[in-house]
Amino acid sequence: MSDLVDVSLIVNGSEVSHRVPARTTLADFLRQTLELTGTHTGCEMGVCGACLVVLDGQVVHACLSFAVQASGSAVETVEGLTERAVIADLQEAFHQRNALQCGFCTPGMLMTAYSLLSQPGVPSREDIRDALSGNYCRCTGYEAIVDAIETTARNRAAGGDAAAREEIDA
Amino acid sequence: MTAITALDRPNSYIGRSVPRPNAKRLLAGRGRYVTDIVLPRMLHGAYVRSPYAHARIVAINADEARAAPGVRLVAIGEDLAKLCTPWVGTMDHFKGMKSPPQLPLPIDKVVWAGQAVVAVVADTRALAEDAAELVAIEFDELPAVVDIDAARGPDAPVISPELGSNLCFHGKIDTGGVEDVFAGAAHVVEEEFLFGRHTAVTMEPRAIIADYDASEPKLTVHHATQTPYQFQDIYARHYGIPEACVRVIAPDIGGSFGMKLHMYHEDMAVVGLSIMLERPVKYVADRMESFVSDIHARDHRVRARMAADADGNILAMDVEDVTGIGAFSAYPRTSVVEGNQVYRLMGAPYTFKNYRADLQVVFQNKVQMSQYRAVGHPVACTVTERLVDMIAAKTSRDVFDIRSGNLIPDDAYPCASPTGYKFESLSHHACLAKIRALMDYDGLRAEQAALRKQGIHRGIGIASFVEITNPSPAFYGVGGVRISSQDGAIIKITPSGDVRCLISITELGQGTETIVGQIVAEHLGVDRERIKVITGDTETTPHGGATYACRGAGIGGETALQAAKKLKANVLAVAAAILQDEPDRLDMEAGWIVDAASRQQRIELAEIARIAYFRSDTLPPGTQSQLSVAHHYAPEGYPFAFTNGVQACHLELDVETGFVKLLKMWVVEDCGRVINPLLVDEQIRGGVVQGLGAAFFEECTYGDSGQLTNGSLAD
Ligand code: FES
């Protein structure tokens, strides 16, 4: 039941190779084997969205696939997106708007937002809420998360002074 | 906004919407939750749980599990009972309250479905779970006590026979005269209310790592909790380890909402397992385990009556509340607090004087019930406000009108509720007026009437409430429970003129560290960026109550404020010695000592620190610089700082399908001086959304045999 398998894939731009029990999920592989603890697990059944990662360009639940299934693929986690600075404006908007409290759901939220904002066009608030329907947050009222994503979408569309900050009404 | 305001002074941070410095780390995926922590030689625990709600443990056979790959220990109730003394979740001022003693793992019987019975520790969680499946437990099933009425019936099986009945606590309040008032009242309304069980569902489940080192001895516990000092005390006392040798660290916490401040059997067991193995042992509840082992809340059946005169003036309330709490009272905060707050908060916003209530707190074979966000408030508020609306309907009065006629006048304070709560100063009428304008009540009513003609059904509801915050020692302390109502802070100036503040309130993402930074910066006169706030470690911070019951800003914030003032006085004393001036002619601003009158910069704080730490020889003889202060603060006088507010809701009902569409919610809350509006708004929004979840969607449902029937996030 704990047969070992070879898993080789590209994670955040670097090739990694490990021998792990076949039943290791991609989420556990990232968190435990690679110590990339930015990916969280809140339900381990594909419901809460805390474990979302980018797998070959698609946002997927890392809790629902085995690491071995991702062999040969390219995975990007919140750590990778942060290092590449491709979500720096989104993170800044979350920060300014305080779109997080405990932060446990946040990497998953960022993944969903990253994927939504990678599509053409400026999403409406309705589109943003739709996209977030698989991301649970127990702390915030979601409103600030929607605000932060909307601000980022608008700023990007406006020619993206990525660092443009939303004024906060004191 | 270009006008110069008080907020434009240097270091004026209080009242400002500044973002949280520590949120950047979380946004980068660099949070450090207990679930993320790995220690050298760390092992992993898993539990074998009871499938029955009530059963005798006849035999346990763990031989196969002990021989399974990677298994280091299989422990049963007796093993842990040798190390850990039992605990009883009672509090002295709940007269007559009783509860059976608890051990980490049960010895002879299980009392709820999902109770942990056997612990398995192995090299990985997966191996521990594999081995747990090999443990064979023979149970002799007993009749399960599930229903709150059946539990109190004469023939009910008694869960803990030594207690004599399934009644944990019976409380009564009676101001007298209630029968007469009801007999003579023009209007009496009456209803029965059922409140199902809710649970916190924090996104990060419960998580703990205990690390016992026998050589010192030293117990270090990394614990996803909001109250590390409480657990330091508990682990020390029940495992007989000197308190100074017990360290509890609460790093980033993935949500808590009151759920992570109770003693859980599995968590207590992990400490014992680590002592037995002398290695770190980690346990993280998975989502299914969370549903069957995290505390639940609510579970009340309230029957209530309200009497009013012909004009709709409320005269009296008569309330009976029965609440089911599981098979024992939670430790150390008990499972009576919620019922107590339900029957004392009833009618709290209103002026009536005659009140009678009966509270029965009942044992049953379900998971333990205890404090979760807004303890008792939703129950008391729902009952009261529904009855007020029924009186309004009977007397043909508008819902605002009936409230303004009955709410305690804003100039009537101090005063007390008929249930014994003392109110220092509330503002129901100001809040009511504000929300009425905010929501354009008259406009909404006109729109509602117009739409109704087109067959569109819109509803408008309002609810006034009183909120319990900032408990004083009159609560836990006087009740004999070792939970502090004071907090402590240590603030120190570093040699380069930076500031570190170590404080006993804890950060759960609500912004504790941010507001403490704002307060210290403003009162010390330094820039916020130079202040580092440290929380969540019993080894470095002073002992305190930490975070519960909305006390972080009220008590912790005041502690920080007083500590900052004390430190400032110390700094100015050294500065005065160096500058050959009087301390009271100096002040601090933006990290400089300035002339108090002219605001001219005299000497930098960093220079004071340099001299104090490295060149004390150049100070006048007898000058001993005190650039660190430790300070404690406990509230005095009123047992609680009550606050108040009002909420309004606008929704549309599809009368064919029953589908409700929420159109808007408004909240006016008198929370006192707002330190950071950005954070307060976010807290309120989060609270409203969690409340909507409870009102519309959430309930932990049980079958007749005491099985939780919807224990996953997909149900
Ligand atoms: S952990 Fe993967 S969706 Fe919840």
Ligand code: FES
């Ligand atoms: S911020 Fe805590 S769950 Fe979303």
